[in-house]
Amino acid sequence: MTGDDLRLEPASVILVSREGGFVVAPGLSAPRKIECRQLNEHQRRRLQAVLDELDRHCGESVPAGADRRSFRVTLEVTAGRPEREWELDESAAPRSLIGLWKRGVEELDENTD
Amino acid sequence: MVEIHGSRALAGFMPPHVLERIMSHGNTRLQQCARMTLQADAQFRLRNASAPMARPADSGRPGQAARYIYSAGNQQTLPGNLVREEGAPESGDVAVDEAYQWLGATHLFYWQVFERDSIDGNGMALLGTVHYGEDYDNAFWNGAQMVFGDGDGELFNRFTAALDVVAHELTHGVIEREAGLVYADQSGALNESLADVFGAMVKQHHFEQDVEEADWLIGEGLLTERVNGRALRSMAKPGTAYDDPVLGKDPQPGHMDDFVRTSSDNGGVHINSGIPNRAFYLAATSLGGFAWEQAGPVWFDALTDPRLQRDGDFAQFARLTVDCAAKRFGNDSDAMRAVKQAWIDVGVLS
Numbered sequence: 001m002t003g004d005d006l007r008l009e010p011a012s013v014i015l016v017s018r019e020g021g022f023v024v025a026p027g028l029s030a031p032r033k034i035e036c037r038q039l040n041e042h043q044r045r046r047l048q049a050v051l052d053e054l055d056r057h058c059g060e061s062v063p064a065g066a067d068r069r070s071f072r073v074t075l076e077v078t079a080g081r082p083e084r085e086w087e088l089d090e091s092a093a094p095r096s097l098i099g100l101w102k103r104g105v106e107e108l109d110e111n112t113d
Numbered sequence: 114m115v116e117i118h119g120s121r122a123l124a125g126f127m128p129p130h131v132l133e134r135i136m137s138h139g140n141t142r143l144q145q146c147a148r149m150t151l152q153a154d155a156q157f158r159l160r161n162a163s164a165p166m167a168r169p170a171d172s173g174r175p176g177q178a179a180r181y182i183y184s185a186g187n188q189q190t191l192p193g194n195l196v197r198e199e200g201a202p203e204s205g206d207v208a209v210d211e212a213y214q215w216l217g218a219t220h221l222f223y224w225q226v227f228e229r230d231s232i233d234g235n236g237m238a239l240l241g242t243v244h245y246g247e248d249y250d251n252a253f254w255n256g257a258q259m260v261f262g263d264g265d266g267e268l269f270n271r272f273t274a275a276l277d278v279v280a281h282e283l284t285h286g287v288i289e290r291e292a293g294l295v296y297a298d299q300s301g302a303l304n305e306s307l308a309d310v311f312g313a314m315v316k317q318h319h320f321e322q323d324v325e326e327a328d329w330l331i332g333e334g335l336l337t338e339r340v341n342g343r344a345l346r347s348m349a350k351p352g353t354a355y356d357d358p359v360l361g362k363d364p365q366p367g368h369m370d371d372f373v374r375t376s377s378d379n380g381g382v383h384i385n386s387g388i389p390n391r392a393f394y395l396a397a398t399s400l401g402g403f404a405w406e407q408a409g410p411v412w413f414d415a416l417t418d419p420r421l422q423r424d425g426d427f428a429q430f431a432r433l434t435v436d437c438a439a440k441r442f443g444n445d446s447d448a449m450r451a452v453k454q455a456w457i458d459v460g461v462l463s
């Protein structure tokens with residue numbers, strides 16, 4: 001995936017949080033914030049590629065059970081107003097999303113294309 | 114009412130992701146975690162492409178558990194490799210042997226107190242997988258088995274260390290088979306609360322603690338010494354289990370006045386469960402003795418009552434417990450009055 005079709009704007013902000021699980025602590029579910037205006041074009045294209053990958057995973061059914069964890073990704077253009085939201089069970093989360101949550105912008109510098 | 118819209122209200126907290134903290138200790142560690150993430154993704158695709166594994170045999174004798182403990186070997190493939198099954202000697206692996214022991218204690222509780230034989234009431238095999246994932250800070254029920262992580266060692270110990278956590282996960286299976294409570298909003302919080310209530314009772318039953326001796330904590334022993342906290346939840350005083358720079362402050366309310374409206378955590382199922390948790394604590398301590406002798410059976414009767422709807426809310430469950438207390442112990446009995454007063458005290462009934 002190359003993220004050639006770049007639709008993220010400089011004003012776009014992405015919030016990535018991990019929710020749920022047996023342990024629900026405010027400090028652990030706080031979102032990681034990525035502001036596109038602070039990214040170079042390569043990083044922005046890679047971020048777009050991550051979001052495109054979410055689109056492909058989001059149709060998958062939610063697994064049964066309880067205390068499962070999930071990832072929530074929110075796209076904002078105007079601060080505090082979600083434009084788009086994705087929610088995926090942890091088991092369905094692509095590695096690029098997990099990397100984004102764990103490492104933030106650093107994940108976008110990886111050369112995995 | 115407390116309003117939290119999505120995750121925005123939490124944005125004031127420093128985002129202290131556990132693995133990020135661990136990874137900051139060295140580049141080698143970072144590479145290892147990245148490698149594990151790659152493996153997990155590959156396993157996810159493999160798992161989806163494979164046929165489901167046949168379940169091992171259920172128990173053939175009423176009241177006899179049929180336990181199967183697997184190790185995922187720090188991968189995320191279920192169920193993993195079978196390490197210990199019913200009747201086998203200790204494996205020497207602490208997590209395996211804890212899972213075996215605590216699943217046994219939970220099975221014994223349900224059988225001795227409620228004459229319920231395992232998750233489905235019919236001797237269903239108990240499958241538990243330990244060593245799931247790398248530094249995995251969670252335990253869950255996946256609709257077929259229980260799964261336990263080792264914890265990251267920084268904030269959390271292994272999740273098999275606490276009996277009530279193992280009992281909590283098994284109870285999710287019982288709830289699924291009985292009320293089938295929808296895992297969102299108030300019915301989800303009720304689902305979580307029931308898992309805590311029976312988890313706490315299993316612990317009290319195993320250690321023969323009466324309501325005064327019990328700590329009424331959930332997950333005591335899970336937090337490492339680095340964390341400023343006693344446990345993950347307090348049934349006696351919701352919102353007081355921990356207050357830590359990394360974890361934040363325990364967000365649980367203990368009264369409907371403080372009910373949290375949020376879109377995260379399936380509508381706050383692990384947050385608002387503090388309200389019915391406290392109701393059980395109040396009823397049990399008001400009645401005294403062992404919790405599983407009066408309050409426990411009332412809660413079990415309500416859980417297994419066909420009138421409890423899948424999307425039942427706190428008030429419906431509260432009214433059901435009052436009715437069940439009256440049926441089991443008599444109208445205007447101490448039990449009935451204690452149960453009703455407990456729900457009034459947490460603002461669910463008036």
